[in-house]
Amino acid sequence: MSKEFFGGFGSGFALLVVLFILLIIIGTSYTGGCVY
Known part of the structure; x- marks a missing residue:
């Protein structure tokens, strides 16, 4: 995992999580x- 990947996609993914x-x-x- 590169920092560019984590910075671009990681932030949005963390928010979704x-x-x-x-x-x-x-x-x-x-x-x-x-839940079910």
């Missing part, structure tokens, strides 16, 4: 711990 984790946390809290 954070949003995805937040979605999982919110989803589990709404469904009482069961």
Whole structure:
């Protein structure tokens, strides 16, 4: 992994990962711990 790859794509990918984790946390809290 080069720094150019991590700087260009990595930042956007990290943001998507954070949003995805937040979605999982919110989803589990709404469904009482069961996502599916």
